[in-house]
Amino acid sequence: MIILTILAIIFILGGVFFFTTATIGLLRFPDFYCRMHATGKGDTLGALLAVTGLAIYNLHHGFSLATILVSIKIIFIAVFIFLANPTATHAIMRAGLDSDVEPWTKKEVPK
Amino acid sequence: MRYIITFIILFLNWIIWSGQFDAWHLTLGIISCALVTYLSHDLLFKRERFQKKDITETIRFIKYVPWLLYQIILANVHVAKIALNPRMPIQPSLITFRTKLKKGISLLTFGNSITLTPGTITAEIRGGEYYIVHALDRAVADDLLTGEMENRVAHIFEED
Numbered sequence: 001m002i003i004l005t006i007l008a009i010i011f012i013l014g015g016v017f018f019f020t021t022a023t024i025g026l027l028r029f030p031d032f033y034c035r036m037h038a039t040g041k042g043d044t045l046g047a048l049l050a051v052t053g054l055a056i057y058n059l060h061h062g063f064s065l066a067t068i069l070v071s072i073k074i075i076f077i078a079v080f081i082f083l084a085n086p087t088a089t090h091a092i093m094r095a096g097l098d099s100d101v102e103p104w105t106k107k108e109v110p111k
Numbered sequence: 112m113r114y115i116i117t118f119i120i121l122f123l124n125w126i127i128w129s130g131q132f133d134a135w136h137l138t139l140g141i142i143s144c145a146l147v148t149y150l151s152h153d154l155l156f157k158r159e160r161f162q163k164k165d166i167t168e169t170i171r172f173i174k175y176v177p178w179l180l181y182q183i184i185l186a187n188v189h190v191a192k193i194a195l196n197p198r199m200p201i202q203p204s205l206i207t208f209r210t211k212l213k214k215g216i217s218l219l220t221f222g223n224s225i226t227l228t229p230g231t232i233t234a235e236i237r238g239g240e241y242y243i244v245h246a247l248d249r250a251v252a253d254d255l256l257t258g259e260m261e262n263r264v265a266h267i268f269e270e271d
Contacts (some may be wrong), residue, residue, distance in 0.1 A: 018187050025194030033245045034203055036232055038190055044227065045187040069130045076127075084225035093234045093245065103205055103245065 008057035015050030018042045031104035032096050033053065036106045040089030051078040113156040118148045120155070171267040172220075178263070182228040189229040193247065202248045205234070208256060210242055217268040224260055231255050 022042020029035045055074040059067055124141040126132075157164075192203060212218050222233040225244055230251030235243040246252035 018191065021187075021191035021194050025190055028194060028199065029201070031203070033232070033234075034201060034247060036245075037247050038194055039231065040226060040232060041183070041186045041190050045183055058215070066130070069127060072127055083223075086223040089226055090222060090233050093232050097234050103203060105203060 001061070002062045004056055008053045008060070011049050011053030011056060015046045015053060018046035018049065022046060033093065033100050033103050036089055036093050036096075040085065044085040047081045048078050051075075051081070057081070064080070114148055114152050118144055119150050119154050121147055168268060175263060175267055179224060179227065182224075186229040187229060189251075190247075196228070200248065204246055204252060205243060206246055206252050206256070207241055207243050209240060210261060212261065212265060212269065213239075214268055215239075217264050219262045220268070221261060224264065225255065228260065229254075 019042060025038025025042065026035050029038055053076055055071040055078075058071050058074065059107050061067055121144040122140060125144055129136055129140065152212055156264070176228075193199060210218070210221070212221055218236055218239060222242070225231050225233045230247035232245045233242060234245050237243060244252075244255065246255065
């Protein structure tokens with residue numbers, strides 16, 4: 001069971017890492033659209049990893065019908081996040097375009 | 112046929128979510144699943160009978176998922192690198208291109224896949240024909256325009 005705990009720790013730490021980079025990206029990127037890149041992607045993988053880690057950790061009490069059912073439910077959450085997150089990102093992005101938010105572009109440096 | 116399959120899928124879901132195995136809860140499950148199957152049997156499977164195409168599409172889609180997961184990890188590493196880089200090497204742009212995909216399901220899969228792969232987000236699908244995509248730098252935009260992913264999606268849903 002110690003292996004499961006270690007696996008769970010690795011997954012959750014990975015999730016925390018990607019959430020952190022998503023937040024740093026959100027703070028550092030210049031405009032609305034670039035920030036969507038950071039949160040839309042970082043959150044998807046971060047949540048997937050963290051939730052998978054929890055599903056694995058839930059099994060460390062032993063494999064019984066009850067714990068396996070709970071783990072399956074947790075995996076379902078991951079699947080729904082996986083489906084909903086890109087769609088929501090796209091919807092917010094489109095709302096930005098529709099309300100004419102100007103995309104930031106790099107000024108061309110004359111050579 | 113599709114009644115039976117819809118019922119089995121619904122009932123499996125019922126068992127997973129309820130986690131109760133006594134006669135009372137299972138009977139409740141059978142009744143409500145039967146009712147939902149009767150009311151919405153045409154939502155899950157459009158056609159009356161299954162065709163060989165449905166099965167090949169499903170198998171191809173399952174093969175596509177691992178590649179997509181791999182792309183998602185690449186995408187996150189890509190964004191993480193840029194976010195942590197002190198000089199922040201980005202050059203954002205909006206690109207528009209025409210797609211050869213026709214079916215709704217393939218447009219949806221392609222749109223979501225673009226959002227999940229490195230450095231690009233689908234902003235709009237105009238008229239089911241033109242994709243407007245926000246790209247974080249030139250390199251990822253060029254990758255997208257090679258059309259590799261579009262071909263993969265087309266292979267799943269639009270080839271026999």
